[in-house]
Amino acid sequence: xxxxxxxxxxxxxxxxxxxxxxxxxxxxxxxxxxxxxxxxxxxxxxxxxxxxxxxxxxxxxxxxxxxxxxxxxxxxxxxxxxxxxxxxxxxxxxxxxxxxxxxxxxxxxxxxxxxxxxxxxxxxxxxxxxxxxxxxxxxxxxxxxxxxxxxxxxxxxxxxxxxxxxxxxxxxxxxxxxxxxxxxxxxxxxxxxxxxxxxxxxxxxxxxxxxxxxxxxxxxxxxxxxxxxxxxxxxxxxxxxxxxxxxxxxxxxxxxxxxxxxxxxxxxxxxxxxxxxxxxxxxxxxxxxxxxxxxxxxxxxxxxxxxxxxxxxxxxxxxxx
Numbered sequence: 001x002x003x004x005x006x007x008x009x010x011x012x013x014x015x016x017x018x019x020x021x022x023x024x025x026x027x028x029x030x031x032x033x034x035x036x037x038x039x040x041x042x043x044x045x046x047x048x049x050x051x052x053x054x055x056x057x058x059x060x061x062x063x064x065x066x067x068x069x070x071x072x073x074x075x076x077x078x079x080x081x082x083x084x085x086x087x088x089x090x091x092x093x094x095x096x097x098x099x100x101x102x103x104x105x106x107x108x109x110x111x112x113x114x115x116x117x118x119x120x121x122x123x124x125x126x127x128x129x130x131x132x133x134x135x136x137x138x139x140x141x142x143x144x145x146x147x148x149x150x151x152x153x154x155x156x157x158x159x160x161x162x163x164x165x166x167x168x169x170x171x172x173x174x175x176x177x178x179x180x181x182x183x184x185x186x187x188x189x190x191x192x193x194x195x196x197x198x199x200x201x202x203x204x205x206x207x208x209x210x211x212x213x214x215x216x217x218x219x220x221x222x223x224x225x226x227x228x229x230x231x232x233x234x235x236x237x238x239x240x241x242x243x244x245x246x247x248x249x250x251x252x253x254x255x256x257x258x259x260x261x262x263x264x265x266x267x268x269x270x271x272x273x274x275x276x277x278x279x280x281x282x283x284x285x286x287x288x289x290x291x292x293x294x295x296x297x298x299x300x301x302x303x304x305x306x307x308x309x310x311x312x313x314x315x316x317x318x319x320x321x
Contacts (some may be wrong), residue, residue: 004319006221007038007054009047010254011208012230013190013287014091015296016046019230021063022300023271024050027226028060029301030308033320035060040154040221044207044214046230048157048187049139052180055155056083056145067297083144091290092193093134104131104191104205108165121249123165126209129192136197139188143181150180154221158207158214159186162196167210169217176200193288212250215257218266224319225261227270229254230281234272247273269316277303 009020024035035041036054043051053063062076066088072080080086103109108127156172157180170176170183177200178186186197186204196203207214212231232251233244251272258268273281280299286292307313 004223005033005038006040006042006218006223006225007035008042008213008215008218008225008227009044009050010213010215010227010229010231011045011047011206012212013046014290015281015287015292016230017049017089018067018293018296019273019277019281019300020047020050020228021060021067022297022302023228023304024060025064025297026301026304026308030305031314031317031320033317038226039223040156040218042156042158042214042217042221043187044158044212045188045190047213047228048184048207049142051155051157052142052145052184055151055153056142064297064301068294079145083141085141085144089138092288102130103128104196105162105165107163120210122209122211123160126160126162126191126205127165132189132191132193132195134194136185136189136194140181140185140197142184143179146180155180156217157183157187158210158217159183159189159197159204160207160209162203162205165210167207167214168204169214170199172217172220211253211257213254213257215254215268216260218261218268219264223267224317225266225268226317227254227258227268229270229272232272233278234274237273237275237278267316267319269313271304271307273300274303
């Protein structure tokens with residue numbers, strides 16, 4: 001176990017899951033550091049699924065194999081078969097026909113109206129959208145990987161409490177309740193698409209509504225902070241264009257979180273999509289496009305390996321060893 005590393009895995013849907021797989025595989029090949037060794041793993045939405053797979057013993061090479069339709073290792077196949085998850089992850093089902101436009105959480109919208117200078121746009125949107133109706137069932141299946149309870153090594157999974165917009169971190173907040181499967185499903189419940197997930201009597205939606213990465217939580221984790229952020233954009237792809245608006249907003253949120261961590265003396269390394277990655281990932285509307293998984297995972301691995309050729313970056317990652 002690498003106690004000195006906090007790994008942060010952000011939101012991003014099916015495409016974001018594939019991005020994480022490629023990044024972590026690239027880091028393993030380029031530095032010999034296996035993400036399963038992280039002292040703390042912080043996951044949000046798609047990142048919560050990858051966090052759970054890592055803590056279940058599924059390594060980066062196997063994550064890429066699942067994303068690209070390759071053959072997983074004997075060890076990974078044994079773990080996945082025991083949980084009834086041997087096949088590749090399915091894509092999300094098509095959305096049902098919308099039924100009215102009543103906000104999912106009048107309380108969340110009310111809080112936004114009362115203090116708009118303090119409320120996050122993602123939370124306002126999550127409260128204002130109608131309740132989703134698609135069952136986030138596959139995410140919940142990851143609970144089968146943890147039949148004896150939460151893993152002994154820290155895994156913090158983020159969701160948003162629907163009634164008031166409060167972030168809840170399963171695995172960290174003592175009063176959150178719920179098993180791993182419920183926590184992953186709650187963290188992945190995209191507002192307006194997936195149905196809210198009930199855990200211990202409370203309804204939850206996607207933790208990305210609070211922050212695409214929730215990297216600020218890394219202040220409570222160990223040493224070096226490594227962030228994989230599929231919803232933002234790297235410095236090399238900042239040429240202004242309309243489709244980048246959302247990514248630039250997410251980049252700004254991540255920069256604020258990273259700045260706070262660095263002021264606290266932490267070394268932070270972020271992996272964000274560059275121009276070549278974005279060409280494969282597409283716009284935000286493609287986040288649930290399972291047909292992009294293969295190309296995104298391969299591209300993320302290649303771009304990560306290229307970045308790791310930078311002596312400055314490798315110096316920042318020295319704590320991995």
